[in-house]
Amino acid sequence: MDWIPILNNTASSIISPATIAYALAALGLAVHFGYAGLLNFGIAGFMALGAYGYAISILTFGLPWWAGALIGMGAAAVFALVLGIPTLRLRGDYLAIVTIAAAEVLRLLFLTTAFDDVTGSADGLSGYHGSFRDANPLPQGTYGFGPWEYNEVGWWVRILGIIALVLAAVMVWRLMASPWGRVLKGIREDEDAVRALGKNVFSYKLQALVVGGVIAAAGGVVYALPSAVNPGVYVTSLTFFIYTALLLGGAATVFGPLVGSLIFWVLQTFIGNVMPALVTAGVLPFMSNIQSQTVRFILVGIALMLIVIFRPQGIFGNKKELTFVK
Amino acid sequence: MTRTRQAIASRLPRAAVLLVALMAALLAMLAFTASPASADEVDTDKYPNRVSGNVQLNGEPLEGVELNVSGNGVDTDVVTDENGQWAVGVPEKNADYTVTLNEETLPEGIAVVDEEDDSPNEKETTVGPGGRVSVNFFIGEGERNVTGFADQLVQRLITGLRFGLMLALAAVGLSLVFGTTGLSNFAHAEMVTFGAVAALLMSQAGVPIVLAAALAVALGAVFGFVLDAGLWRPLRRRRVGIVQLMIVSIGLSLAVRYVFQYIIGGGTSQLPGADARPIPLFGTVALTPIDMISFGISIVVILAVAGWLLFTRVGKATRAISDNPSLAAASGIDVDGVVRIVWVLAGALAALAGVLYAYYRPGIKWDMGSAFLLLLFAAVTLGGLGTAFGALIGALVIGLIVEVSTLWIPADLKFAAPLVVLIIILLFRPQGILGRRERIG
Numbered sequence: 001m002d003w004i005p006i007l008n009n010t011a012s013s014i015i016s017p018a019t020i021a022y023a024l025a026a027l028g029l030a031v032h033f034g035y036a037g038l039l040n041f042g043i044a045g046f047m048a049l050g051a052y053g054y055a056i057s058i059l060t061f062g063l064p065w066w067a068g069a070l071i072g073m074g075a076a077a078v079f080a081l082v083l084g085i086p087t088l089r090l091r092g093d094y095l096a097i098v099t100i101a102a103a104e105v106l107r108l109l110f111l112t113t114a115f116d117d118v119t120g121s122a123d124g125l126s127g128y129h130g131s132f133r134d135a136n137p138l139p140q141g142t143y144g145f146g147p148w149e150y151n152e153v154g155w156w157v158r159i160l161g162i163i164a165l166v167l168a169a170v171m172v173w174r175l176m177a178s179p180w181g182r183v184l185k186g187i188r189e190d191e192d193a194v195r196a197l198g199k200n201v202f203s204y205k206l207q208a209l210v211v212g213g214v215i216a217a218a219g220g221v222v223y224a225l226p227s228a229v230n231p232g233v234y235v236t237s238l239t240f241f242i243y244t245a246l247l248l249g250g251a252a253t254v255f256g257p258l259v260g261s262l263i264f265w266v267l268q269t270f271i272g273n274v275m276p277a278l279v280t281a282g283v284l285p286f287m288s289n290i291q292s293q294t295v296r297f298i299l300v301g302i303a304l305m306l307i308v309i310f311r312p313q314g315i316f317g318n319k320k321e322l323t324f325v326k
Numbered sequence: 327m328t329r330t331r332q333a334i335a336s337r338l339p340r341a342a343v344l345l346v347a348l349m350a351a352l353l354a355m356l357a358f359t360a361s362p363a364s365a366d367e368v369d370t371d372k373y374p375n376r377v378s379g380n381v382q383l384n385g386e387p388l389e390g391v392e393l394n395v396s397g398n399g400v401d402t403d404v405v406t407d408e409n410g411q412w413a414v415g416v417p418e419k420n421a422d423y424t425v426t427l428n429e430e431t432l433p434e435g436i437a438v439v440d441e442e443d444d445s446p447n448e449k450e451t452t453v454g455p456g457g458r459v460s461v462n463f464f465i466g467e468g469e470r471n472v473t474g475f476a477d478q479l480v481q482r483l484i485t486g487l488r489f490g491l492m493l494a495l496a497a498v499g500l501s502l503v504f505g506t507t508g509l510s511n512f513a514h515a516e517m518v519t520f521g522a523v524a525a526l527l528m529s530q531a532g533v534p535i536v537l538a539a540a541l542a543v544a545l546g547a548v549f550g551f552v553l554d555a556g557l558w559r560p561l562r563r564r565r566v567g568i569v570q571l572m573i574v575s576i577g578l579s580l581a582v583r584y585v586f587q588y589i590i591g592g593g594t595s596q597l598p599g600a601d602a603r604p605i606p607l608f609g610t611v612a613l614t615p616i617d618m619i620s621f622g623i624s625i626v627v628i629l630a631v632a633g634w635l636l637f638t639r640v641g642k643a644t645r646a647i648s649d650n651p652s653l654a655a656a657s658g659i660d661v662d663g664v665v666r667i668v669w670v671l672a673g674a675l676a677a678l679a680g681v682l683y684a685y686y687r688p689g690i691k692w693d694m695g696s697a698f699l700l701l702l703f704a705a706v707t708l709g710g711l712g713t714a715f716g717a718l719i720g721a722l723v724i725g726l727i728v729e730v731s732t733l734w735i736p737a738d739l740k741f742a743a744p745l746v747v748l749i750i751i752l753l754f755r756p757q758g759i760l761g762r763r764e765r766i767g
Contacts (some may be wrong), residue, residue, distance in 0.1 A: 109739070218549065301584065
């Protein structure tokens with residue numbers, strides 16, 4: 001079998017838009033789950049708002065791409081407020097159920113044929129790239145070397161994605177080192193103690209939900225930048241994949257979500273390429289080509305279980321910082 | 327919960343071995359793969375412009391429906407793929423085409439409905455300057471456009487009741503598991519799908535469906551037992567936190583869900599008898615024999631479970647543990663033994679619900695659990711987390727909302743309605759209908 005394209009694809013996934021999008025979403029989730037202790041299972045909904053907000057602003061309202069991105073993130077902030085005000089007073093597992101339900105409602109609203117003109121229902125949205133590509137300062141051509149060779153559009157998406165990621169990571173890092181971040185971590189450890197100090201716990205949680213939600217929506221925008229918005233992406237499985245990436249790296253860290261997403265996608269791409277190649281080479285005679293593509297998702301589930309059982313702090317985390325383990 | 331047993335039990339190695347054995351057993355059943363039909367896109371590479379669409383019934387794609395696109399020199403036949411999608415390439419922009427849906431190829435009792443149109447299965451469409459147009463038909467029960475509101479309501483109420491009873495079968499198990507172990511089991515819907523997939527594989531292997539369904543329920547009980555013995559009990563022994571357990575159940579759900587895809591492929595498969603003709607009962611209400619059997623089984627099983635909870639020693643012990651596990655253990659109840667029984671029961675009930683759900687949808691798909699899971703959570707939360715009878719009431723309410731809401735909202739949003747209701751109810755009564763205030767913390 002031919003290892004060169006397999007390794008090429010795997011190396012290329014290191015800076016793929018999907019990896020950057022996952023890293024942003026996982027970073028947002030780190031603010032929710034890792035730092036504030038909020039069990040948000042609706043991260044796919046925040047990403048969908050980013051992606052659809054971006055595409056709909058451009059297609060339906062004819063706005064420039066940067067305004068679309070801002071609207072996508074703004075929609076996520078509004079969603080966080082609407083979701084948080086009623087539910088943040090509830091116990092953790094109620095919040096989990098409400099957020100997963102809210103994200104699913106959003107997805108069904110994007111999917112229904114009732115709003116086909118705006119959302120494209122099952123077909124999703126595409127063809128919104130005009131103003132984004134016009135804003136590209138890179139001249140036409142192919143740049144890079146080895147596996148990282150992309151055309152000007154590919155680089156423009158990646159450069160913007162990485163800038164957004166670095167900004168978000170620095171922001172989260174500074175926020176968590178600030179008094180605000182310390183209060184947030186205090187809430188995670190012992191809500192009542194923080195309340196006894198006179199802090200408005202509810203307000204802090206709500207702020208955390210908005211901040212993390214906006215970062216996750218930025219991930220959704222990056223996901224939508226290169227090609228199209230497909231409603232089949234923003235399912236509950238996406239939330240679970242983001243959780244896997246986050247927990248792999250470490251929930252209450254800044255680097256964890258980034259490295260976790262990187263490892264997640266590198267392994268996904270590698271297994272997704274190597275399994276069909278093995279089948280074609282006749283090494284796995286009991287497996288069909290389609291089945292070999294499913295194996296990697298089975299492995300994600302098993303990996304998630306093993307991480308949470310045996311190393312809940314992830315690669316970078318500190319076990320003392322994990323209240324969810326207690 | 328004796329100290330000695332806890333000390334003797336070797337913990338995670340056994341868990342890991344059993345888990346691997348479980349996965350291996352599921353992987354070993356990998357003989358069947360669905361092959362998708364291929365005539366869903368015709369001439370799309372020949373012409374730049376296209377007419378496309380999506381044929382769905384209540385949000386479920388319909389496969390194998392024949393359509394015809396004609397006008398401007400084309401007369402093309404096309405068949406929907408497993409996602410209900412079709413596309414036809416056409417030569418001219420800014421031109422009119424006629425799309426005809428062959429109603430003969432729709433399932434029995436289903437038609438294209440449109441009250442304002444005499445021939446609703448024929449549509450005129452214009453391919454605009456974009457070169458693309460999508461054409462969708464309103465598809466539903468054929469009698470829908472002639473029945474009045476009251477008749478529709480009765481029909482929906484009965485379907486909703488049937489769905490609610492089926493949902494209750496699974497919800498009671500989920501609620502009992504939550505009550506006795508504190509676990510919000512995200513993999514519960516996979517236990518439901520497990521029943522459907524087991525019945526499918528056996529019936530494909532030639533087992534009569536009644537026997538296959540019974541065996542599927544038995545296998546579901548075994549599945550529940552294996553999950554408890556191989557995974558959840560060792561984790562409880564390790565004193566793994568509640569949230570951690572919840573995330574483990576998510577991982578399990580993902581793994582098992584994709585194992586199903588591995589085994590049965592990405593398409594939708596039908597159990598035998600799913601296309602039976604409805605028999606008119608009274609008014610406009612018509613049910614297939616399987617609907618009626620499903621009704622009967624659900625009611626009998628739910629009454630049996632309720633009786634078990636209320637009147638038997640183990641049932642009472644289960645409720646005692648749900649109330650206060652430490653107190654129950656202190657008064658001599660074998661908590662681990664009861665939890666094991668609860669898992670076996672939950673597995674069997676979930677598998678039964680899965681077989682019935684396969685007929686209700688109709689069809690078996692590897693990810694059919696993901697929508698079901700949220701309805702289950704909605705039912706259990708609505709009734710009050712951890713209360714078995716609350717789950718029953720919650721499930722009935724959710725079932726009715728799902729079906730009755732389609733009188734006012736598009737059918738592809740019917741699973742969104744109960745989730746919205748859930749969120750609203752949590753605002754005003756977060757403990758649910760039968761729950762107690764202290765549980766919400």
